[in-house]
Amino acid sequence: GQNIDQPTEMTATEGAIVQINCTYQTSGFNGLFWYQQHAGEAPTFLSYNVLDGLEEKGRFSSFLSRSKGYSYLLLKELQMKDSASYLCAVCRLMEYGNKLVFGAGTILRVKS
Amino acid sequence: EAQVTQNPRYLITVTGKKLTVTCSQNMNHEYMSWYRQDPGLGLRQIYYSMNVEVTDKGDVPEGYKVSRKEKRNFPLILESPSPNQTSLYFCASTRQGEAGANVLTFGAGSRLTVL
Numbered sequence: 001g002q003n004i005d006q007p008t009e010m011t012a013t014e015g016a017i018v019q020i021n022c023t024y025q026t027s028g029f030n031g032l033f034w035y036q037q038h039a040g041e042a043p044t045f046l047s048y049n050v051l052d053g054l055e056e057k058g059r060f061s062s063f064l065s066r067s068k069g070y071s072y073l074l075l076k077e078l079q080m081k082d083s084a085s086y087l088c089a090v091c092r093l094m095e096y097g098n099k100l101v102f103g104a105g106t107i108l109r110v111k112s
Numbered sequence: 113e114a115q116v117t118q119n120p121r122y123l124i125t126v127t128g129k130k131l132t133v134t135c136s137q138n139m140n141h142e143y144m145s146w147y148r149q150d151p152g153l154g155l156r157q158i159y160y161s162m163n164v165e166v167t168d169k170g171d172v173p174e175g176y177k178v179s180r181k182e183k184r185n186f187p188l189i190l191e192s193p194s195p196n197q198t199s200l201y202f203c204a205s206t207r208q209g210e211a212g213a214n215v216l217t218f219g220a221g222s223r224l225t226v227l
Contacts, residue, residue, distance in 0.1 A: 008152075033215075042202060042218035043155070087154065091214070096162055097143070098214050104154035 004103035006088050011109045012078055020073045020106045022088030030093040033100065034062050034073045037085045046073070046086075075108075083110045114139045118203050118219035125193055126227050133188045133222050135203030142208040144186040145216070148172065148199040155202065161186055162208065193226040200224075 003025045012018040024032070031050035035043035049055055049064035049071060061074040075082055088103040116137045125131055137144065145160040147170075157170030161180040175197055177189040186205075190197060200223050204216040 040221070042220050043216075044218075045215045048215070089155075096168070097208055099157075099160075100214075100216065101157075102147075102155040104152055 004088055004090055004101060006086075006103045006106045008104070009107045009109070011111060014078055014080060014110055014112050016078050017074065017076050018078060018108065020075075020086050020088075020108065022071045022073075022103060024069050024071070024088070024090045024103075026069075026090050026092055026101070028093040029066065029090065030098055031091040032062075032064055032071045033089040033091065034071075035087040035089060035102075037087060037105065039084070043087055078110050080110050080112065083108060114217070116203055116205055116217050116219035118201075118222050120222060121220060122223050124225045124227065127194055128192050131190050131193060131224075133190075133201060133203075133224070135186045135188065135219060136184050137186075137203075137205040137217070138184065139205065139207075139217065140183065141205035141217075142183070143214065144180065144203065144205045145170070146176070146178065146186070146188045147202045147204065148197075149202060149221075150199050158188065158201075190224075193224075195226050198224060198226050 006022045034046040037043040047062035054063045059076045064071045085105040085107050087105045089100045092099045119134045142163045146158040147155040149155050156172045158176050159178040161167040202221050203219040206214040206216050
Protein backbone atom coordinates (compact mmCIF):
# COMPACT_ATOMS: atom_id res chain seq x y z
CA GLY A 1 0.00 0.00 0.00
CA GLN A 2 0.94 3.61 0.10
CA ASN A 3 0.34 6.66 2.22
CA ILE A 4 1.01 10.22 1.07
CA ASP A 5 0.60 13.18 3.42
CA GLN A 6 0.72 16.85 2.64
CA PRO A 7 -0.85 19.85 4.40
CA THR A 8 -4.38 20.69 3.35
CA GLU A 9 -3.94 24.44 3.04
CA MET A 10 -1.25 27.09 3.31
CA THR A 11 -1.29 30.86 3.04
CA ALA A 12 1.66 33.05 2.11
CA THR A 13 2.34 36.62 1.08
CA GLU A 14 3.23 37.83 -2.38
CA GLY A 15 7.02 38.01 -2.78
CA ALA A 16 7.70 35.56 0.05
CA ILE A 17 9.02 31.99 0.02
CA VAL A 18 6.85 28.99 0.87
CA GLN A 19 7.74 25.33 1.38
CA ILE A 20 5.13 22.61 0.84
CA ASN A 21 6.05 19.31 2.44
CA CYS A 22 5.10 15.81 1.39
CA THR A 23 5.80 12.61 3.29
CA TYR A 24 5.17 9.18 1.87
CA GLN A 25 5.34 5.50 2.66
CA THR A 26 5.37 3.16 -0.28
CA SER A 27 6.92 0.08 -1.79
CA GLY A 28 8.60 0.03 -5.19
CA PHE A 29 9.47 3.73 -5.05
CA ASN A 30 10.43 5.01 -8.49
CA GLY A 31 10.40 8.78 -8.16
CA LEU A 32 8.25 11.64 -6.94
CA PHE A 33 6.35 14.22 -8.96
CA TRP A 34 4.92 17.61 -8.14
CA TYR A 35 2.00 18.93 -10.16
CA GLN A 36 0.28 22.31 -10.04
CA GLN A 37 -3.47 22.55 -10.46
CA HIS A 38 -5.40 25.80 -10.72
CA ALA A 39 -9.04 25.64 -9.66
CA GLY A 40 -11.17 23.85 -12.22
CA GLU A 41 -8.22 23.10 -14.48
CA ALA A 42 -6.06 20.08 -15.27
CA PRO A 43 -2.91 19.34 -13.28
CA THR A 44 0.31 20.42 -14.98
CA PHE A 45 3.77 18.97 -14.41
CA LEU A 46 6.20 20.92 -12.22
CA SER A 47 9.03 18.60 -11.23
CA TYR A 48 10.30 15.06 -10.93
CA ASN A 49 12.87 13.74 -8.42
CA VAL A 50 14.22 10.22 -8.37
CA LEU A 51 17.58 10.80 -6.67
CA ASP A 52 18.16 12.49 -3.33
CA GLY A 53 18.79 16.20 -3.43
CA LEU A 54 17.49 19.46 -4.74
CA GLU A 55 16.30 20.15 -8.27
CA GLU A 56 15.98 23.80 -9.16
CA LYS A 57 13.86 25.15 -11.97
CA GLY A 58 13.47 28.91 -11.94
CA ARG A 59 11.39 30.05 -8.98
CA PHE A 60 10.46 26.46 -8.13
CA SER A 61 12.70 23.86 -6.48
CA SER A 62 11.94 20.33 -5.35
CA PHE A 63 13.83 18.27 -2.81
CA LEU A 64 13.80 14.54 -2.15
CA SER A 65 15.11 12.34 0.67
CA ARG A 66 14.36 8.72 -0.13
CA SER A 67 15.60 7.42 3.24
CA LYS A 68 13.20 9.72 5.08
CA GLY A 69 10.29 9.34 2.66
CA TYR A 70 10.17 13.11 2.37
CA SER A 71 9.95 15.72 -0.32
CA TYR A 72 9.25 19.41 -0.45
CA LEU A 73 8.38 21.95 -3.10
CA LEU A 74 9.89 25.39 -2.58
CA LEU A 75 8.33 28.40 -4.27
CA LYS A 76 10.31 31.65 -4.23
CA GLU A 77 9.23 35.21 -5.03
CA LEU A 78 5.60 34.23 -4.77
CA GLN A 79 3.19 35.71 -7.25
CA MET A 80 -0.58 35.89 -7.09
CA LYS A 81 -0.78 33.45 -10.01
CA ASP A 82 0.90 30.82 -7.81
CA SER A 83 -2.38 30.46 -5.91
CA ALA A 84 -3.29 26.88 -6.78
CA SER A 85 -3.35 23.35 -5.47
CA TYR A 86 -0.01 21.50 -5.41
CA LEU A 87 -0.15 17.76 -5.79
CA CYS A 88 2.56 15.41 -4.57
CA ALA A 89 2.54 12.12 -6.48
CA VAL A 90 4.63 9.04 -5.83
CA CYS A 91 5.66 6.81 -8.71
CA ARG A 92 5.60 3.11 -7.89
CA LEU A 93 7.23 0.48 -10.03
CA MET A 94 4.66 -2.28 -10.48
CA GLU A 95 4.71 -5.56 -12.32
CA TYR A 96 3.17 -3.96 -15.40
CA GLY A 97 5.01 -0.65 -15.34
CA ASN A 98 4.83 2.59 -13.39
CA LYS A 99 1.83 3.70 -11.32
CA LEU A 100 1.36 7.24 -10.06
CA VAL A 101 -0.37 7.68 -6.70
CA PHE A 102 -1.46 11.19 -5.78
CA GLY A 103 -1.71 12.88 -2.43
CA ALA A 104 -4.82 14.93 -1.64
CA GLY A 105 -3.06 18.17 -2.58
CA THR A 106 -2.15 21.39 -0.77
CA ILE A 107 -4.18 24.50 -1.53
CA LEU A 108 -1.84 27.49 -1.54
CA ARG A 109 -3.34 30.94 -1.18
CA VAL A 110 -1.10 33.88 -2.00
CA LYS A 111 -2.23 37.19 -0.52
CA SER A 112 -1.06 40.68 -1.39
CA GLU B 113 -0.80 20.70 -30.70
CA ALA B 114 -0.14 17.70 -28.44
CA GLN B 115 -3.15 17.22 -26.23
CA VAL B 116 -5.66 15.02 -24.48
CA THR B 117 -9.26 15.85 -25.35
CA GLN B 118 -12.21 14.91 -23.16
CA ASN B 119 -15.90 15.28 -23.88
CA PRO B 120 -18.27 16.37 -22.53
CA ARG B 121 -16.68 19.00 -20.28
CA TYR B 122 -19.84 19.36 -18.25
CA LEU B 123 -22.76 17.00 -17.86
CA ILE B 124 -25.79 16.77 -15.61
CA THR B 125 -27.61 13.47 -15.78
CA VAL B 126 -30.02 11.35 -13.76
CA THR B 127 -29.51 8.12 -11.87
CA GLY B 128 -29.41 5.07 -14.11
CA LYS B 129 -29.02 6.79 -17.47
CA LYS B 130 -25.96 5.30 -19.18
CA LEU B 131 -23.32 7.75 -20.27
CA THR B 132 -19.90 7.74 -21.89
CA VAL B 133 -17.10 10.24 -21.41
CA THR B 134 -14.74 10.18 -24.37
CA CYS B 135 -10.98 10.67 -24.21
CA SER B 136 -8.64 11.00 -27.17
CA GLN B 137 -4.90 11.74 -27.35
CA ASN B 138 -2.79 12.64 -30.38
CA MET B 139 0.65 11.85 -28.97
CA ASN B 140 0.76 8.13 -29.78
CA HIS B 141 0.99 7.37 -26.06
CA GLU B 142 0.74 3.76 -24.96
CA TYR B 143 -0.51 4.45 -21.45
CA MET B 144 -3.87 6.05 -20.70
CA SER B 145 -5.70 6.42 -17.42
CA TRP B 146 -8.88 7.78 -15.87
CA TYR B 147 -8.98 9.59 -12.52
CA ARG B 148 -11.69 11.09 -10.43
CA GLN B 149 -11.05 14.02 -8.16
CA ASP B 150 -13.10 14.72 -5.05
CA PRO B 151 -12.51 17.34 -2.34
CA GLY B 152 -10.06 16.12 0.28
CA LEU B 153 -9.38 12.87 -1.55
CA GLY B 154 -7.11 13.95 -4.36
CA LEU B 155 -6.87 12.19 -7.69
CA ARG B 156 -7.86 8.54 -7.54
CA GLN B 157 -7.27 6.16 -10.40
CA ILE B 158 -10.36 4.44 -11.84
CA TYR B 159 -8.94 2.38 -14.73
CA TYR B 160 -5.80 2.40 -16.78
CA SER B 161 -4.61 0.93 -20.06
CA MET B 162 -1.07 -0.09 -20.96
CA ASN B 163 -1.86 -0.38 -24.67
CA VAL B 164 -4.56 -1.41 -27.14
CA GLU B 165 -6.82 -4.11 -25.70
CA VAL B 166 -4.89 -4.04 -22.38
CA THR B 167 -6.88 -2.51 -19.52
CA ASP B 168 -6.97 -3.02 -15.77
CA LYS B 169 -8.67 -1.73 -12.66
CA GLY B 170 -7.26 1.15 -10.68
CA ASP B 171 -8.11 1.96 -7.09
CA VAL B 172 -11.81 2.88 -7.49
CA PRO B 173 -13.20 0.91 -10.48
CA GLU B 174 -16.67 0.08 -9.13
CA GLY B 175 -19.45 1.37 -11.35
CA TYR B 176 -17.20 2.10 -14.32
CA LYS B 177 -16.11 0.35 -17.51
CA VAL B 178 -13.51 1.21 -20.12
CA SER B 179 -12.36 -0.01 -23.50
CA ARG B 180 -9.21 0.49 -25.57
CA LYS B 181 -9.94 -0.58 -29.13
CA GLU B 182 -7.65 2.04 -30.66
CA LYS B 183 -4.47 3.54 -29.31
CA ARG B 184 -5.74 7.10 -29.30
CA ASN B 185 -9.13 6.54 -27.59
CA PHE B 186 -10.00 5.47 -24.06
CA PRO B 187 -13.68 6.05 -23.25
CA LEU B 188 -15.07 5.85 -19.72
CA ILE B 189 -18.50 4.25 -19.45
CA LEU B 190 -20.94 4.62 -16.60
CA GLU B 191 -23.55 1.94 -17.24
CA SER B 192 -25.91 3.03 -14.45
CA PRO B 193 -24.68 6.27 -12.89
CA SER B 194 -25.41 6.97 -9.23
CA PRO B 195 -25.10 10.20 -7.22
CA ASN B 196 -21.84 9.03 -5.60
CA GLN B 197 -20.27 9.21 -9.06
CA THR B 198 -20.73 12.97 -9.09
CA SER B 199 -17.16 14.14 -9.47
CA LEU B 200 -14.54 15.81 -11.62
CA TYR B 201 -13.01 13.32 -14.03
CA PHE B 202 -9.64 13.52 -15.72
CA CYS B 203 -8.20 11.44 -18.51
CA ALA B 204 -4.41 11.33 -18.82
CA SER B 205 -1.81 9.71 -21.04
CA THR B 206 1.93 9.15 -21.20
CA ARG B 207 4.58 7.15 -22.96
CA GLN B 208 5.65 3.93 -21.36
CA GLY B 209 9.15 2.54 -21.20
CA GLU B 210 11.24 5.27 -19.61
CA ALA B 211 11.57 4.18 -16.01
CA GLY B 212 9.95 6.69 -13.72
CA ALA B 213 9.95 9.73 -15.98
CA ASN B 214 6.46 9.20 -17.30
CA VAL B 215 5.01 12.69 -17.16
CA LEU B 216 1.26 12.51 -17.46
CA THR B 217 -0.55 14.82 -19.86
CA PHE B 218 -4.05 15.53 -18.57
CA GLY B 219 -7.23 16.40 -20.35
CA ALA B 220 -9.14 19.52 -19.29
CA GLY B 221 -11.53 17.54 -17.10
CA SER B 222 -15.18 16.54 -17.21
CA ARG B 223 -17.44 17.70 -14.43
CA LEU B 224 -20.24 15.18 -13.97
CA THR B 225 -23.31 15.62 -11.79
CA VAL B 226 -25.67 12.69 -11.22
CA LEU B 227 -29.05 13.64 -9.76
